[in-house]
Amino acid sequence: MEIIIDKELKDLLVPQTAEERSCLEKSILENGYDDANRLVVWKDHNILVDGHNRFEVCKKHNIEFTYVEHEFDSKEEVINYMVDAQLSRRNIDPKTRQDLIGRKYNLEKKSRGGAKGNGCTLNTADDIAEKFNVSPRTVKSAGKYSESLDKLCETSLVSRQELMTKTSIRDVNEIAKLDVCEQKEVLTKIASGTSLREAVKIEKPMMISFSIASENKDKMVKMLGSMNKDQWINSLITEEWDRIKIN
Secondary structure (H helix, E strand, O other): OOOEOOHHHHOOOOOOOHHHHHHHHHHHHHHOOOHHHOEEEEOOOOEEEEOHHHHHHHHHOOOOOOEEEEOOOOHHHHHHHHHHHHHOOOOOOHHHHHHHHHHHHHHHHHHOOHHHOOOHHHHHHHHHHHHHOOOHHHHHHHHHHHHHHHHHHHHOOOOHHHHHHHOOHHHHHHHHHOOHHHHHHHHHHHHOOOOHHHHHHHHHHHHHHHHHHHHHHHHHHHHHOOOOHHHHHHHHHHHHHHHHHHO
């Protein structure tokens, strides 16, 4: 059987450090493949679910490996299985953990009908909060963060891991509020070598302030009286810029 690597599923994995990969490779080369840790493959789909790192090492060195086939009803169920496996690891960083909890919440909310506005949303957050020893509010915040990452990854070629590594949860949520063109303008800086953090610092005061000004300028100009529209917009931009520099 030819095992298939699904990119969406592989992207769920917490990347190994160079040291972890070296230790794994050394262990397999010296001791052979451990049959007690068989790969997990989605039955009838031939898609690898668990054991990506071991699989890569074995393929690289032409080492035989063993696998077991598991039945899953859908890709969403596979994702949930993989998210649980990743969350069981002790060495995941806080932002990755937040993303994984958010993915689980969004998936289960959808499967339970939470998107329709019934009581399932609250029950889902409570269940996940209890399982991972966090608050329901944290679970819902994680869901928002995960959705923001999904949105930005669709907008540009910047990887999910790069987004998490180079900026904060708050920054990701803020960028996701911008329109697609503005998102691309910020994220394109990453492709050209600028850190996402610097791109946010440059673009956010202008974009967010101008967005506020554009939506409310007629109402606010009447309230401000003698201050014209351009003066008011410039004032907002200056205030936002000063606020971000302080933060």
